[in-house]
Amino acid sequence: MAAEAAGFSAQEARSNKITRVVTPTISVGQRLREIWISRELLVYLVRTEIKVKYKNSALGLVWSMIAPAMTLAIYFVVFQLVLGNRMPHFVIFLFAGLLVWNLFQLGVLTGTGVIVNNSAIVKKVAFPREILALAAVGSALVFFCFQAVVMAIFMVVLHVAPAVNYLPLLLLALFTAMVLACALGVLLSAVNVYLRDMQHLIEVVLTAWFWACPIVYAFQGNIAQKLAAKGWAQWTWVYFLNPMVPLVLTFQRALYAQTSPTAIVAGKPTTFYVLPTWSWGTYALLDLGVLAASAVLFIIALTVFGRLEGNFAEEL
Amino acid sequence: MSDFSVDVRDVSKRFRLAHGRHKSLKEKVIHRGRVPHEDFWALKDFSLEVKEGETVGILGRNGSGKSTLLKCICGVLQPTSGEVAVRGKLAGLLELGAGFQPDLSGRENIYLNGSLLGMTKREIDKVFDAIVDFSELDEFIDSAVKFYSSGMYVRLGFAVAVNVDPDILVIDEVLAVGDERFQRKCIDRIKQFQREGRTILLVTHSPDQVRTVCDRAVVLSHGVLVGEGEPGEVVRIFREGLMEEAPGMAPPEPAAATSGPPPMASIDTPDAERPVRLTEISHSYAADGDRPYLRTGEILMLTVGFLTNIASDDVVFSVELRDDESEVLMRTDTAIMGNTFSLPAGPGALEIQLKNVPMLDGEFTYCIGVQSRGGVLYDVRDPAGTFEVMNSGKTTGSIFMPAEATLLAAEIPAGAELLPQQAS
Numbered sequence: 001m002a003a004e005a006a007g008f009s010a011q012e013a014r015s016n017k018i019t020r021v022v023t024p025t026i027s028v029g030q031r032l033r034e035i036w037i038s039r040e041l042l043v044y045l046v047r048t049e050i051k052v053k054y055k056n057s058a059l060g061l062v063w064s065m066i067a068p069a070m071t072l073a074i075y076f077v078v079f080q081l082v083l084g085n086r087m088p089h090f091v092i093f094l095f096a097g098l099l100v101w102n103l104f105q106l107g108v109l110t111g112t113g114v115i116v117n118n119s120a121i122v123k124k125v126a127f128p129r130e131i132l133a134l135a136a137v138g139s140a141l142v143f144f145c146f147q148a149v150v151m152a153i154f155m156v157v158l159h160v161a162p163a164v165n166y167l168p169l170l171l172l173a174l175f176t177a178m179v180l181a182c183a184l185g186v187l188l189s190a191v192n193v194y195l196r197d198m199q200h201l202i203e204v205v206l207t208a209w210f211w212a213c214p215i216v217y218a219f220q221g222n223i224a225q226k227l228a229a230k231g232w233a234q235w236t237w238v239y240f241l242n243p244m245v246p247l248v249l250t251f252q253r254a255l256y257a258q259t260s261p262t263a264i265v266a267g268k269p270t271t272f273y274v275l276p277t278w279s280w281g282t283y284a285l286l287d288l289g290v291l292a293a294s295a296v297l298f299i300i301a302l303t304v305f306g307r308l309e310g311n312f313a314e315e316l
Numbered sequence: 317m318s319d320f321s322v323d324v325r326d327v328s329k330r331f332r333l334a335h336g337r338h339k340s341l342k343e344k345v346i347h348r349g350r351v352p353h354e355d356f357w358a359l360k361d362f363s364l365e366v367k368e369g370e371t372v373g374i375l376g377r378n379g380s381g382k383s384t385l386l387k388c389i390c391g392v393l394q395p396t397s398g399e400v401a402v403r404g405k406l407a408g409l410l411e412l413g414a415g416f417q418p419d420l421s422g423r424e425n426i427y428l429n430g431s432l433l434g435m436t437k438r439e440i441d442k443v444f445d446a447i448v449d450f451s452e453l454d455e456f457i458d459s460a461v462k463f464y465s466s467g468m469y470v471r472l473g474f475a476v477a478v479n480v481d482p483d484i485l486v487i488d489e490v491l492a493v494g495d496e497r498f499q500r501k502c503i504d505r506i507k508q509f510q511r512e513g514r515t516i517l518l519v520t521h522s523p524d525q526v527r528t529v530c531d532r533a534v535v536l537s538h539g540v541l542v543g544e545g546e547p548g549e550v551v552r553i554f555r556e557g558l559m560e561e562a563p564g565m566a567p568p569e570p571a572a573a574t575s576g577p578p579p580m581a582s583i584d585t586p587d588a589e590r591p592v593r594l595t596e597i598s599h600s601y602a603a604d605g606d607r608p609y610l611r612t613g614e615i616l617m618l619t620v621g622f623l624t625n626i627a628s629d630d631v632v633f634s635v636e637l638r639d640d641e642s643e644v645l646m647r648t649d650t651a652i653m654g655n656t657f658s659l660p661a662g663p664g665a666l667e668i669q670l671k672n673v674p675m676l677d678g679e680f681t682y683c684i685g686v687q688s689r690g691g692v693l694y695d696v697r698d699p700a701g702t703f704e705v706m707n708s709g710k711t712t713g714s715i716f717m718p719a720e721a722t723l724l725a726a727e728i729p730a731g732a733e734l735l736p737q738q739a740s
Contacts, residue, residue: 022391022400041431048417048428055419124414125432126391126406310394313387314331 111185
């Protein structure tokens with residue numbers, strides 16, 4: 001057909017001639033191409049979601065900073081004041097992990113419902129629908145940026161310096177978390193059309209997932225050392241089957257910066273084992289591994305999405 | 317063969333009609349693999365080629381697969397088998413204002429909707445003023461769309477869609493909205509598109525629209541192409557199909573005319589005391605065969621049965637024709653026709669011929685009344701029956717008059733240009 005099109009040129013000189021073919025299935029390559037073509041739509045969808053979310057609220061976007069700051073304050077009160085955790089700058093440690101986790105969780109959670117909630121457009125307008133799930137991650141990224149500002153303020157106030165050489169790894173970990181969230185969002189948004197339980201199920205799963213990540217507790221002291229004490233050190237890799245673990249650790253390594261800080265507890269100097277003393281390269285390698293796995297998952301998600309997409313209009 | 321804009325090749329679309337769909341996980345597990353369902357083919361091996369610059373109308377009853385077809389062409393639905401090739405930029409108006417965010421302003425929605433339809437920001441910037449202009453919403457463009465009236469909503473939706481600058485415009489019954497003036501504006505815009513050589517696919521319920529706008533039309537029935545060709549001819553096929561498929565709905569005229577007590581709200585005289593009562597009223601066409609409709613220009617014959625109680629020569633029968641909106645098209649009576657009757661007591665019948673029925677298309681009602689010359693109403697049947705008229709020619713509008721044009725060569729001043737394309 002392309003040859004046919006090329007051979008025909010009389011009044012067809014218009015430059016934007018593209019021949020689109022609607023078939024029972026669309027290849028992954030074509031899907032990726034269409035997503036790329038619709039990138040401006042992605043921007044508008046993200047903008048719309050954020051605008052709509054804070055429309056008619058007096059503080060507007062400030063809420064996206066207040067909310068995490070409040071969460072942080074609550075964790076701080078509970079862990080440091082009530083439970084008596086004496087880890088120095090625990091707030092920074094906590095926030096470092098929460099930053100990347102919140103991005104991931106928000107992206108997956110809103111992404112899951114995105115096809116069902118936008119059924120009006122899905123049924124009436126032709127556009128690559130997986131973009132809706134990507135937009136959910138996109139708006140999560142915007143909120144991430146606001147939280148990052150809160151984080152920066154906290155670090156300045158508490159005089160915590162980041163590990164400068166690890167900062168570039170933040171971008172890698174952030175990108176990886178987004179790819180992973182996109183993959184899950186695309187996959188679950190399609191599944192959710194057929195299995196509406198998914199929306200509720202995923203909330204439960206994400207709560208469990210949160211506690212499976214070393215965000216509130218420290219990896220080195222609470223996982224690695226305890227496993228080693230039981231002689232199970234060779235099983236530590238099982239914990240790393242959770243793809244969020246390397247990403248959370250990377251954020252903590254870069255922003256909390258100390259692997260084993262000391263503090264005076266009850267008059268005695270005590271060492272807190274917070275982070276593994278891996279090299280920069282190890283962190284990078286782990287993140288790249290997760291990125292590769294996420295990319296594969298994303299391709300799988302697009303394929304599954306394509307298979308399920310055909311019947312969206314009748315199931316919605 | 318290579319100048320198609322839209323090429324639909326053997327497209328089939330199956331829908332699963334599940335009996336009580338299992339949406340929750342528990343139900344899915346319990347009924348795994350045994351979900352009772354029925355296959356419903358909305359489209360069956362449908363093929364259609366639309367040439368560049370052509371305007372094709374798609375007619376069909378509700379549920380005939382028209383919308384499924386358009387959705388497959390637009391890519392909203394994927395066919396179960398077959399494929400659709402589209403050459404050029406396609407804008408689909410399956411629903412005006414789909415994707416509008418009620419909380420955002422008109423301005424923001426123009427950008428959002430435009431990008432949903434595949435425009436870049438720069439392209440939207442360029443046509444933004446044209447969109448606002450066309451929608452006539454200048455003062456409201458910065459208020460939230462949720463405060464718009466439904467007419468404003470639709471205007472904005474149409475304005476965005478026609479400014480997408482598509483090569484192919486696909487329209488699904490959306491022109492039936494908005495006030496008359498805006499509708500005309502939309503039709504004008506569609507005609508402008510035609511002049512610019514763009515391709516248009518139009519689903520409509522208005523045969524008139526097909527006749528005015530389309531170069532070609534197709535009729536769908538149960539997902540299959542049942543008619544294709546000249547708009548006038550296709551409209552006729554469509555109408556005939558409508559009648560065959562719904563025999564209970566189309567010819568209610570004899571039943572309505574004869575059964576049941578006639579509505580006589582204005583007459584309180586008991587039957588026996590009335591000089592004349594109407595009995596059986598029917599109509600027939602002078603045309604050959606037994607087709608259930610009349611063609612423009614044919615004769616409609618009304619047979620009015622009556623029963624005279626007291627012999628009288630003070631009797632006038634009246635006929636009234638109305639269109640489907642109860643607008644009176646014509647009222648006449650036997651006095652105007654120049655007839656005077658002297659009726660003996662007993663049953664009788666009167667034949668009224670309505671010659672050269674000039675209406676073009678549609679369903680019409682007639683009412684029969686009987687009264688004294690002075691206007692004392694004896695009896696009335698309202699409505700007495702309905703009949704259908706079909707237009708097999710290309711004239712559009714509501715009535716038909718034979719028309720012809722002659723060139724008056726002698727009258728043309730020397731040097732003036734001739735414009736010969738006035739006929740038809």
